[in-house]
Amino acid sequence: MSYTYIEYNFEIKPRDPGTEILLAELAELPFESFEETEDGLKAYIRKSEWQEDLLAEVAILDSPAFEVGYQFHEIPPENWNKKWETHFDPIELDNRCRVRAPFHEEKDVTYDIVIEPKMSFGTGHHETTYMMLQFLLDIPLEGQSVLDMGCGTAVLAILAAMKGAEEVDAIDIDHWSFLNSLENIKRNGQEQIEVFEGDVSAIPNKQYDVVLANINRNILLADIPAYAEHLRDRGKLLLSGFYEADSAVIDGVCKEAGLDYKTKLQKNSWTAVLYQKS
Structure with a gap:
C-alpha cells in the first residue's frame, strides 16, 4: 500500500525563530514529517489529508513580524523513495x-x-x-x-x-x-x-x-x-x-x-x- 504526498516548501524571513514557530503550528495539522532547509522548511502531508483551507489557521502566515512564502506540489511515492535514497547518510x-x-x-x-x-x-x-x-x-x-x-x-x-x-x-x-x-x-x-x-x-x-x-x-x-x-x-x-x-x-x-x-x-x-x- 502506498500514498501520494503533498510537499510544501516554505521560505521564511527571518528564518530564526520563524522556522521554529511555523513548525510548531504545522505540527498541529496532519503533516507527517518536516525537513529544515537553508531558507525555511519543507513539510509533507498525505494527499488524502489535504484540504484547500489547510493553512487557514496558521497564524505566522499573517504575522507582520515575518515574511512567509510557500509553494506546494504532489510527490508520487516512487519519487519520495528516490529522494531519501539520495539524501540518506x-x-x-x-x-x-x-x-x-x-x-x-x-x-x-x-x-x-x-x-x-x-x-x-x-x-x-x-x-x-x-x-x-x-x-x-x-x-x-x-x-x-x-x-x-x-x-x-x-x-x-x-x-x-x-x-x-x-x-x-x-x-x-x-x-x-x-x-x-x-x-x-x-x-x-x-x-x-x-x-x-x-x-x-x-x-x-x-x-x-x-x-x-x-x-x-x-x-x-x-x-x-x-x-x-x-x-x-x-x-x-x-x-x-x-x-x-x-x-x-x-x-x-x-x-x-x-x-x-x-x-x-x-x-x-x-x-x-x-x-x-x-
Missing part, C-alpha cells in the same frame, strides 16, 4: 550505534541497524529520534519489556531488542509504518518484536518496564496517562517529539500521572525527557 552515535540504509557499507559498531524508511518517520536523522536512540543506549534493557509507541520505522524497538530486551511491542497508527516496521524488523533479524496497527487503544493489556513515545506534543499530552498505566512500578517513560518550550506542560501531565522527572536531552530546539513511575 548513515547516522552514527559514537561507535555504539549506526543507523544505515541497505545500500550503505557495513561498519564495525556495537549495534548496526539497517532501516529502509520509505514513507515512515524514524531514520535517526531527526533530532527527536536521535535523542531517543541516545537514551536507549544509556539505559539497561537486558531482560526488560519495552513498548514503542508511534514506532514509525521501528528503529527504537529494534535497538531495544538488540540490547537484550526480552519482550518488545511496537505500535503505529499509520498502515504504511506498520508494514515498514515489519520489513525492518525482519531485515534486522529481530522477529521477536510484535507490531500492532492502531493508536493508544491498541496497547496490549499488560505492563512494561520501559515505554517509548516519540510522537508529537498533542498526542503525548492526551496519551501520557495511558502510558503511565501500562508502566510497572519504577518503570521508565521516554518521551520526545516536542520543543523545549513545551517541556513545562508535558511535565505537568507527567506529574499528574504519577511520574517523576529524571533527566532530559536537548538538540537544537527539540527535547527528549526521561520519567520514572513512582
Whole structure:
C-alpha cells in the first residue's frame, strides 16, 4: 500500500525563530514529517489529508513580524523513495550505534541497524529520534519489556531488542509504518518484536518496564496517562517529539500521572525527557 504526498516548501524571513514557530503550528495539522532547509522548511502531508483551507489557521502566515512564502506540489511515492535514497547518510552515535540504509557499507559498531524508511518517520536523522536512540543506549534493557509507541520505522524497538530486551511491542497508527516496521524488523533479524496497527487503544493489556513515545506534543499530552498505566512500578517513560518550550506542560501531565522527572536531552530546539513511575 502506498500514498501520494503533498510537499510544501516554505521560505521564511527571518528564518530564526520563524522556522521554529511555523513548525510548531504545522505540527498541529496532519503533516507527517518536516525537513529544515537553508531558507525555511519543507513539510509533507498525505494527499488524502489535504484540504484547500489547510493553512487557514496558521497564524505566522499573517504575522507582520515575518515574511512567509510557500509553494506546494504532489510527490508520487516512487519519487519520495528516490529522494531519501539520495539524501540518506548513515547516522552514527559514537561507535555504539549506526543507523544505515541497505545500500550503505557495513561498519564495525556495537549495534548496526539497517532501516529502509520509505514513507515512515524514524531514520535517526531527526533530532527527536536521535535523542531517543541516545537514551536507549544509556539505559539497561537486558531482560526488560519495552513498548514503542508511534514506532514509525521501528528503529527504537529494534535497538531495544538488540540490547537484550526480552519482550518488545511496537505500535503505529499509520498502515504504511506498520508494514515498514515489519520489513525492518525482519531485515534486522529481530522477529521477536510484535507490531500492532492502531493508536493508544491498541496497547496490549499488560505492563512494561520501559515505554517509548516519540510522537508529537498533542498526542503525548492526551496519551501520557495511558502510558503511565501500562508502566510497572519504577518503570521508565521516554518521551520526545516536542520543543523545549513545551517541556513545562508535558511535565505537568507527567506529574499528574504519577511520574517523576529524571533527566532530559536537548538538540537544537527539540527535547527528549526521561520519567520514572513512582
